[in-house]
Structures are given as structure tokens and as C-alpha cells.
Amino acid sequence: MSQKKTIWDANLVYLPKIGDRKGHITPVTNFKEVPFQVKRVFYLYDIPGGESRGAHAHYECQQFLVAVSxxxxxxxxxxxxxxxxxxxxxxxxxxxxxxxxxxxINFSGGAVCLVLASQNFNAEDYIRDYSDYLNFIKRDDTSIR
Structure with a gap:
């Protein structure tokens, strides 16, 4: 990561919706709807209503989330x-x-969260402790861990 990001660098993206009364398809393309090359896809499901997930940051990995249900x-x-x-x-x-x-946060019952990621899984890319995150963003050069 070469420069510090803010919450306003996270963008909502309207995806193509092709279909009719019989149903819809939404294509998602690298560097078009998703502003990076997707290297990993996973989804979260069977999360009890009202529960939360995540609560972390990444040093390098970018993500694109969709509530597919x-x-x-x-x-x-x-x-x-x-x-x-x-x-x-x-x-x-x-x-x-x-x-x-x-x-x-605040998952509805039966929700499915699709995650497209720019990196393969790497446990060392995660910042899971909020105080470590605050120390990370206070550094002058966040490109060095």
C-alpha cells in the first residue's frame, strides 16, 4: 500500500443487471466492475441474524463485497x-x-456475503487487533510493515 486510504476510498459500485421476469444475471469483470484482478473468491453464509464478521484490515489485499442474498x-x-x-x-x-x-455487521437471516479478493489467503496480510491497526496507520510510510 503506497498511500494512506480513507473511508471515502471505499466505493459503492452498481453492477450490471441483465434479465427479465425469468431472472437475472450479473457479470463481474476484473478491472471493470472490480478495480483489481480477482485472485480469490469466498462467501460467508449461515450467519445467525444480527451477528457480525470481519473486524480486521489488510496490509495489501483489496476486497469487493456483494450481498448476493x-x-x-x-x-x-x-x-x-x-x-x-x-x-x-x-x-x-x-x-x-x-x-x-x-x-x-447486522446480518439478516439467510444472508450471503460474496467476497472477491485481490490476493490469495495470507494470514500475515491481516491486521486483526485494532490497536495494531491504529499503530499501522500512524506510520509515515504504510508501504513498510
């Missing part, structure tokens, strides 16, 4: 400001750049 909110935090975003449509995604603390 149900709804949840994403609490974004850059250490100075917080912003809460509702995801409740399969044709709406949220881009989260590296360096932003994110928590998925």
Missing part, C-alpha cells in the same frame, strides 16, 4: 472517521481498499 452492513474505519454502508442488493458491490478496517 439478504442484507448486512459494513462498518468502515480509517482510524479517523467511520462510515456505515448497507449492502442489500445482488447488483451492488462495495470496494474496500487495503488499509481500511472493515466489519460486516
Amino acid at each position: 439478504g442484507a448486512f452492513e459494513v462498518l468502515l474505519d480509517d482510524g479517523n472517521s467511520k462510515r456505515q454502508v448497507l449492502l442489500n442488493r445482488a447488483d451492488l458491490g462495495l470496494y474496500i481498499p487495503a488499509g481500511i478496517w472493515a466489519s460486516e
Whole structure:
């Protein structure tokens, strides 16, 4: 990560919705709807209503979240400001750049969160402790861990 990001660098992206009364398809393309090359895909499901997930940041990994079913909110935090975003449509995604603390909260029953990630899983890329995150963002050069 070469420069510090803020919660306003996380963007809502309206995805293409193609279909009719028989149903819809939403294509998602690298460097078009998703502003990076997707290297990993996973999804969260069977989360009890009202529960939360996430609560971490990444040094390098960017993510793109979609509520493909149900709804949840994403609490974004850059250490100075917080912003809460509702995801409740399969044709709406949220881009989260590296360096932003994110928590998925208030899941509706039956919600499914699709996550497209710019990196393969690497446990060392996660910042899971909020005080470590605050120390990380206070550094002058966040490109060095």
C-alpha cells in the first residue's frame, strides 16, 4: 500500500443487471466492475441474524463485497472517521481498499456475503487487533510493515 486510504476510498459500485421476469444475471469483470484482478473468491453464509464478521484490515489485499442474498452492513474505519454502508442488493458491490478496517455487521437471516479478493489467503496480510491497526496507520510510510 503506497498511500494512506480513507473511508471515502471505499466505493459503492452498481453492477450490471441483465434479465427479465425469468431472472437475472450479473457479470463481474476484473478491472471493470472490480478495480483489481480477482485472485480469490469466498462467501460467508449461515450467519445467525444480527451477528457480525470481519473486524480486521489488510496490509495489501483489496476486497469487493456483494450481498448476493439478504442484507448486512459494513462498518468502515480509517482510524479517523467511520462510515456505515448497507449492502442489500445482488447488483451492488462495495470496494474496500487495503488499509481500511472493515466489519460486516447486522446480518439478516439467510444472508450471503460474496467476497472477491485481490490476493490469495495470507494470514500475515491481516491486521486483526485494532490497536495494531491504529499503530499501522500512524506510520509515515504504510508501504513498510
